[in-house]
Amino acid sequence: MNLKKQLLIVGALTLLIPIAGIQFVLQLEDALRAQELERLEDQAVRIAAMLAQDLTTGPRPEARRTVFAETFQRRLILDGYGDDWPNRPGQDGVPLLYQAGKHVAWRAAMNSDNLWLFLAFDGLSPVFSGGNDRLTEPREKAPDRLVLSWRMPGGELREYRVEARAPGRAQVHDYHRPGPGEALTDPPIEAFWQTQPNGFSIELQLPRLPAGSQFGFSLEHPRTTGPAESFGNLGRVAPGSVGTSEAGDLPRLLLDQPDTALALSPFITPGQSLALISRDGWQLARVDAPLPGNETDISHFSPLELVQQATLQGLRLLLTASQEPGPVLAPEGGRWHGAPLQQIRQTRIPGATITAATHIPGEAPALTAIVPVDPGAPVQYLVSRRSTETLLSLSSTTLGQVLSRSLLLTLTLLLVLAGYASWLSWRISRLRHSVSSAVDDEGRVSGWLTPSTARDELGDLSRHFARLVGQVRGYTQYLESFARKLSHELKTPLAVMRSSLDNLQHSAPSQDQSVYIERASEGAERLSRILTAMSEASRLERSLARTDKETFDLAAVLGMAAEGYKSLDSRVSYQGPAHPCPISGAPDLLVQALDKLVENARDFAPPEGEIAIGLQEGDQTWILSVCNDGPVLPTDMAGHIFDSFISVRDHGSDSGHLGQGLVIVKLVADFHRGRADAENRTDGSGVCFRLYLPDGTGT
Amino acid sequence: MKRRIALVEDEPAIRANYHDALTRRGYAVDTYADRASAWAGCQNRSPDLAIIDVGLGAEVDGGFDLCRDLRALSPTLPIIFLTARDDEGDSVLGLRLGADDYVTKDMSLNHLFARIAALFRRADAYSQRSIGADEQLQRGRLQLNVDRMTAAWREQTVELTVTEFWMLHALARHPGHIRSRTQLMEAANTVLDDNTVTSHIKRIRRKFEALDPTFEAIHTLYGVGYRWNPHEV
Numbered sequence: 001m002n003l004k005k006q007l008l009i010v011g012a013l014t015l016l017i018p019i020a021g022i023q024f025v026l027q028l029e030d031a032l033r034a035q036e037l038e039r040l041e042d043q044a045v046r047i048a049a050m051l052a053q054d055l056t057t058g059p060r061p062e063a064r065r066t067v068f069a070e071t072f073q074r075r076l077i078l079d080g081y082g083d084d085w086p087n088r089p090g091q092d093g094v095p096l097l098y099q100a101g102k103h104v105a106w107r108a109a110m111n112s113d114n115l116w117l118f119l120a121f122d123g124l125s126p127v128f129s130g131g132n133d134r135l136t137e138p139r140e141k142a143p144d145r146l147v148l149s150w151r152m153p154g155g156e157l158r159e160y161r162v163e164a165r166a167p168g169r170a171q172v173h174d175y176h177r178p179g180p181g182e183a184l185t186d187p188p189i190e191a192f193w194q195t196q197p198n199g200f201s202i203e204l205q206l207p208r209l210p211a212g213s214q215f216g217f218s219l220e221h222p223r224t225t226g227p228a229e230s231f232g233n234l235g236r237v238a239p240g241s242v243g244t245s246e247a248g249d250l251p252r253l254l255l256d257q258p259d260t261a262l263a264l265s266p267f268i269t270p271g272q273s274l275a276l277i278s279r280d281g282w283q284l285a286r287v288d289a290p291l292p293g294n295e296t297d298i299s300h301f302s303p304l305e306l307v308q309q310a311t312l313q314g315l316r317l318l319l320t321a322s323q324e325p326g327p328v329l330a331p332e333g334g335r336w337h338g339a340p341l342q343q344i345r346q347t348r349i350p351g352a353t354i355t356a357a358t359h360i361p362g363e364a365p366a367l368t369a370i371v372p373v374d375p376g377a378p379v380q381y382l383v384s385r386r387s388t389e390t391l392l393s394l395s396s397t398t399l400g401q402v403l404s405r406s407l408l409l410t411l412t413l414l415l416v417l418a419g420y421a422s423w424l425s426w427r428i429s430r431l432r433h434s435v436s437s438a439v440d441d442e443g444r445v446s447g448w449l450t451p452s453t454a455r456d457e458l459g460d461l462s463r464h465f466a467r468l469v470g471q472v473r474g475y476t477q478y479l480e481s482f483a484r485k486l487s488h489e490l491k492t493p494l495a496v497m498r499s500s501l502d503n504l505q506h507s508a509p510s511q512d513q514s515v516y517i518e519r520a521s522e523g524a525e526r527l528s529r530i531l532t533a534m535s536e537a538s539r540l541e542r543s544l545a546r547t548d549k550e551t552f553d554l555a556a557v558l559g560m561a562a563e564g565y566k567s568l569d570s571r572v573s574y575q576g577p578a579h580p581c582p583i584s585g586a587p588d589l590l591v592q593a594l595d596k597l598v599e600n601a602r603d604f605a606p607p608e609g610e611i612a613i614g615l616q617e618g619d620q621t622w623i624l625s626v627c628n629d630g631p632v633l634p635t636d637m638a639g640h641i642f643d644s645f646i647s648v649r650d651h652g653s654d655s656g657h658l659g660q661g662l663v664i665v666k667l668v669a670d671f672h673r674g675r676a677d678a679e680n681r682t683d684g685s686g687v688c689f690r691l692y693l694p695d696g697t698g699t
Numbered sequence: 700m701k702r703r704i705a706l707v708e709d710e711p712a713i714r715a716n717y718h719d720a721l722t723r724r725g726y727a728v729d730t731y732a733d734r735a736s737a738w739a740g741c742q743n744r745s746p747d748l749a750i751i752d753v754g755l756g757a758e759v760d761g762g763f764d765l766c767r768d769l770r771a772l773s774p775t776l777p778i779i780f781l782t783a784r785d786d787e788g789d790s791v792l793g794l795r796l797g798a799d800d801y802v803t804k805d806m807s808l809n810h811l812f813a814r815i816a817a818l819f820r821r822a823d824a825y826s827q828r829s830i831g832a833d834e835q836l837q838r839g840r841l842q843l844n845v846d847r848m849t850a851a852w853r854e855q856t857v858e859l860t861v862t863e864f865w866m867l868h869a870l871a872r873h874p875g876h877i878r879s880r881t882q883l884m885e886a887a888n889t890v891l892d893d894n895t896v897t898s899h900i901k902r903i904r905r906k907f908e909a910l911d912p913t914f915e916a917i918h919t920l921y922g923v924g925y926r927w928n929p930h931e932v
Contacts, residue, residue, distance in 0.1 A: 499808060500712070591921045
């Protein structure tokens with residue numbers, strides 16, 4: 001794992017700080033919420049106790065069924081159509097209605113003059129008293145009958161039936177006078193009957209009824225056989241009771257309680273909502289206090305404040321995302337519904353309350369406390385809600401500031417650390433890079449290293465490396481030029497020797513002296529050859545710069561050269577492609593290198609051994625090989641055999657190579673942008689030297 | 700009359716040995732150890748041939764300077780450079796400065812004598828002091844004057860060094876015959892390594908190609924040697 005990754009991991013560890021910070025904020029938020037819920041509950045309980053004592057909203061006998069008539073300010077037109085009633089959300093012209101059993105939906109409203117009732121019967125075909133089809137005879141059976149019943153507190157039961165001959169204004173009859181008797185001339189009820197695509201609707205205008213009255217309605221719909229069927233569970237016959245002509249227990253009428261709302265309003269705080277609901281969920285009173293608007297004028301912020309605000313927003317989003325929105329507890333029309341309501345209705349524990357986070361779809365979650373107004377007789381509940389829109393932990397500006405500042409600080413620190421780590425890592429890799437560029441592929445130190453001027457440990461390291469590289473370079477250069485320098489130095493004394501011997505030769509020596517002169521001359525000759533061979537490599541190196549490349553047929557040249565070697569030594573054989581092998585290079589140099597390889601091979605191969613020169617085609621390269629039977633290379637020499645002065649010959653050879661032969665091979669290989677290598681044959685029978693030469697095609 | 704040779708060499712042993720050898724050969728030899736005395740001496744007693752060591756004591760390129768001066772004094776004086784150095788660049792410089800030959804100090808004395816003799820022969824040929832006609836060789840478009848050591852291709856003169864001339868002569872004398880590098884060395888009265896022979900041949904080729912880009916008279920037989928194109932006769 002490289003340094004950068006290591007530092008990244010360490011740097012990533014510092015991320016634990018903001019993570020811990022955020023965890024802290026989340027836990028703080030949880031704690032604050034719990035606290036707030038308790039507070040809400042306490043407050044709600046106190047308000048509920050106060051309400052319970054108020055006589056106007058005093059305990060009511062429990063009503064199993066209720067009908068709720070909201071107070072309406074809007075104008076309603078009595079036409080049998082529901083488009084002037086409150087719409088379903090998102091559906092214009094379709095009124096929001098409550099279900100009263102199968103096929104029956106209703107809504108009631110109270111305005112200053114009347115009680116209004118709208119009924120929709122879905123899935124039933126209306127049966128008019130005037131007959132549905134003008135072509136048929138008037139029916140003998142009873143038509144659809146809407147039965148309305150009410151009883152004011154302390155008053156008498158009134159029951160009416162509403163029938164229509166045709167869509168439009170309906171006729172009102174006294175319920176207890178069956179038969180198509182005369183309609184009432186001055187009925188207290190006005191009704192309009194309209195057909196709908198799936199059924200029919202009836203709109204009624206009724207006299208105002210006080211709260212606490214009993215009120216109910218149902219539809220008697222004729223069947224093809226048998227008695228009429230009763231639809232609607234808010235009517236005179238309680239569902240489940242055996243059909244009887246006596247009015248059963250009528251639903252109770254509930255109305256808005258503006259006084260309660262007034263009583264509640266002093267208790268409310270910004271962002272809070274208080275609602276009094278009946279057991280069935282009807283909203284009897286509600287007060288809301290909106291949150292004060294967040295006047296954030298961005299243009300007045302300094303850059304630091306802007307960043308702070310941004311961090312705060314980020315934190316808010318994070319908190320919102322991490323908190324559960326809770327179950328739905330929302331009003332639909334005038335009726336509240338939701339799991340918490342069901343829960344509190346079902347509980348058997350007297351005085352049980354519910355506290356939870358709930359939400360109305362489309363709004364931020366609210367901390368909610370639901371409390372029975374009268375613990376002994378829970379017919380009404382107080383719902384206290386507090387929006388979490390301004391999250392509790394952040395709503396305090398100080399805490400919010402502290403949080404966002406520390407988060408910012410941590411992030412900045414992290415960035416700085418990351419930056420510093422990157423910079424360090426970059427310095428180290430730059431040092432590594434400059435060291436490796438000072439050393440070429442074969443490990444020769446050929447470049448310079450500019451030491452860093454920094455005063456820290458890395459600078460020290462760099463300076464040490466620079467010194468080291470300089471020393472090794474000097475040493476390498478000295479070694480490499482050693483042969484040349486030596487030969488140069490030796491030439492003068494050699495010249496002295498030879499010229500002296502020459503003169504000696506001409507000064508009429510005796511027989512004995514001639515012999516010694518002869519030997520000395522031979523020695524000098526050998527010395528001269530050694531010196532020539534020693535400097536051959538460096539002379540070649542210098543001449544390489546002046547050598548031109550030409551395109552020639554490698555196979556032809558090798559073939560020619562091999563012929564020459566063969567004539568000197570029968571062990572030599574050549575094998576190569578029959579087709580031309582073009583290559584860009586210097587044929588003389590290649591032959592020179594080949595000379596050296598063949599010379600080596602001839603020296604090492606046994607008399608019956610073979611020397612095989614070969615040319616093969618590789619991947620955009622020509623592979624020139626000289627393989628010979630004989631002893632193998634020592635394994636530790638493998639990489640070094642092409643270095644200067646390395647020789648695996650036994651001492652005592654008189655050719656005076658001093659290991660320069662293979663250096664020349666390597667120089668020639670490099671000149672052709674190829675490489676040379678030496679390998680023992682796998683069966684240990686000999687050695688193979690190969691030159692890999694790019695053929696000049698391709699890049 | 701004895702020919703006078705000026706020998707400029709800072710190494711005393713070599714100077715003495717060469718002096719003795721040349722004297723034995725029949726030449727009159729004036730020896731000098733440094734450039735200043737050499738210059739003074741040559742102005743006094745002008746030599747017929749000068750052998751100059753390139754590195755003269757403290758002056759690293761003293762020999763080159765002396766050569767320039769001597770050449771200014773006498774344009775036809777044969778000058779041989781003697782050096783321990785191995786640099787081909789030096790030899791090119793030396794020859795450009797007007798030397799006629801450039802040899803290393805470890806050359807055998809016999810080889811040196813052969814060159815001296817050739818240079819004297821050439822000098823005689825130019826000054827028409829020689830007896831009889833010049834020895835000439837004609838091979839195709841090549842014309843060699845062995846005494847003057849000049850070469851011409853299609854009547855145009857080709858400037859060759861002594862070594863180059865002898866190698867070319869060795870090749871052209873027997874067209875079609877292969878001459879190994881060793882043989883060429885011997886013919887040129889020198890001992891060189893194979894690579895230097897190759898570069899001499901290359902240089903010869905380049906000089907001819909400069910006059911005639913279609914020059915193909917010298918064939919390379921890799922691993923064996925060189926030969927004069929048998930069709931160039």
